[in-house]
Amino acid sequence: MPSLKGKVQTVLGLIEPSQLGCTMTHEHLTMDFSCCYYPPTSGQEALSSQPIEMKNLFWLKQNPYSNRENLLLCQETDAVKEELLHYKAAGGGTIVENTTTGIKRDMKTLKQLSKETGIHIIAGAGFYVDATHPAETRAMSVEQLAEVIVNEVTNGADGTSIKCGVIGEIGCSWPLTESENKVLQATAHAQSQLGCPVIIHPGRHSDSPFQIIRIMQEAGADISKTVMSHMDRTIFDEKKLLEFAKLGCYLEYDLFGTEFIFYHMSPDIDMPSDNERILRVRMLIDEGYEDKIVVAHDIHTKNRLKKYGGHGYSHILENIVPKMLVRGISQNKIDKLLVENPKQWLTFK
Template structure:
C-alpha cells in the first residue's frame, strides 16, 4: 500500500488536514503498563499508601506520588475506558477535534478502543507506531535489527497494527532513555529510514536530560529523517534554560509542551527536576513565539494515569481548551498564534508530505 500523500491517517481512515480542528498531540487513551517503566521508588514511610483505596482522602498523596499508587497506574479496563470515553465527549463539546494517541509497542496499546472512541465521540484519533523505551520491552524485542524495526513500523503505518487492519498515522512516541540504550538508537535509525521513504510524522519521548533532544535529532536525521517532521515531546521537563531551548528550536523540529495540568513540582521520574507549572509552560512558549518559532509549537496533557481524568478528580482532556487558552490570551499570546499551536501546526505535522 502507498503512503497517503497530503492526508492524515486516523484510526477510521484518511482525513484532510483541515478536518482535524483543535488537536492534542500527545495523549493516551488506554495502556496496560503497570510495571516498568512506571515503577519509581516509593518514599520511605509512605509504603502504606501504595495499596490504599482510591478515595478523596488519598487524592492529595496520589497527586504527589502518582506512580507509587498501584491502582492509579492501571490505565486500562472497562471502568477506566468509560471514564476516558466520557472525558473525550466533553473534549468534543468544548471544541476539541483530534487527539494523537502515543501508546506504542511496550505499553500495550488498544487500537480497537481508539476506534470505538472515535466512532462514539466524533473526535479524530491518530494512533502511534513503533516502540517505547528499552525498559518496557522483552529481551527478544531488544535484540532485533534496524531493518526489523523499520519493517514493523511500515506495516503498522500501511497495513495495520496489533493484529488489526487499523493503520497508525504517526511513528511514536518512540521512547528514549538517558543515556540512550542501543535498542532505542536502532529504533530511531529505523524511524529515520521509514520517514525518509514515507514522509510520515514522527514523535519522540526524549531521555530526561537537556542534551537528549539534540542527540536524538542528530541520530534521526543522520539516518535520513527530516527534522521538520519530528515532534520532540516533554520539553517542559527536559530543557529549562531558555537560551538552550531557543537553540534547540532553531534545529527545525516541533517543540512540544505536553504536561499541561500537572501542577505538582515534585517529579517522581527524576528527583533532580522541578516540574514546572502551567504558568511557566506558557512563559516558555511565549519566549519561543517572541523569537519567531510560533509555527513550531504544539501542546497536550500526556494523560496516562487515572488521577488526571475528571472521574478520578483530575483536569481531563479539556483542560487546555478551558483553562490554558484563556491564560495564554491573558499573557499576551494572540488568538492567531493559539490557533497555530492548536490547529495549524498539528495539521502541518500530521499530514504526509507530498514532496521533498
C-alpha cells in the same frame, strides 16, 4: 506512499487535514504504565495498593507513580469516553494517541472510542523506552524494526487492520541504550519511506533532544516532520532551548496540568507550573517559533481524569487558552498551536 500523500491517517481511516480541528498532539486514552512504578517513601507503603479515594487524591497528585491502580489507565474506557465527549463540547477535534508497543497499545479500543465520540484519533506506531523492550525487539536489526513500523502504518497494528498515523512516541532514555538507538534509526528509515509524522519521548537530560536529532538526521529522518515531546521537563535554560529550536523540529509542551513538588523519575528536575509553561511558550513565539510549537497534556494516569478530580483532556481549551490570552498570546497564535501546526505535522508528505 502515494495513497497517503496529503492525508491524515486516523484509526477510522484517511481524512483531509482540514477535518482535524483543535488537536492535542500527545495524549493516552488506554495504556498500562506499570513499567514506571516507583515504591512509595518509607512509611507510605500501604498507599501503593489502596484504591483511589478522595482522601488520598492530593497524595496521588504528588506521587502518581507510586500507586499501582493509578498506572492502569486501560481500566477506564468508559471514563475516557465521557472525557472525550467533554473535550469535543469544549471545541476539541482530534487526539494523537501516543501509546506504542510496550505500554499496552489497544487499537480496537481506540477505534471504538473514535466511533462512539466522533473525535478523530491518530494511533502511534513503534516502540517505547528500553525498559519495555522484550528480547525479541532487542534482537532485531534496524531494518527489521523499520519493517515493523512501516507495517503498523500501512497494514495495521497488533494483529488488526487498524492503521497507525504517526510514528511514536518513540521512547528514549538517558543515557540512550543500544536498543533505543536502533529504534531511532529504524524510525528515520520508516519515515523516509512513508513521509509520515514522528514524535519522540526524549531522555530526562537537556542534551538528550540534541543527541536524538543528530542520530535521526544521520539516518535520513525529516526533522521538519518530527515532534520533540516533553520540552517542559527537558530543556530549562533559555539559551540552550533557542539553540535547540534552530534544529527545526516541533517543540512540544505537553505536560499541561502536571504540577507536583517532587518528580520521582528525575528528582533534580523542578516540574514547572502551567503559568511557567505559558510564559515559556510566549517566549518562543516572541522569538519567531510560532510555527513550530504544539501543546498537550500527556494524560497517562487515572488521577488526571475528571472522574478522579483531575483536569481532563479539555484543560488546555478550558483553562490554558484563556490564560494565554491574558498573557498576550493572540487568538491567531493560539490557533497556530492548536490547529495549524498539528495539521502541518500530521499530514503525510
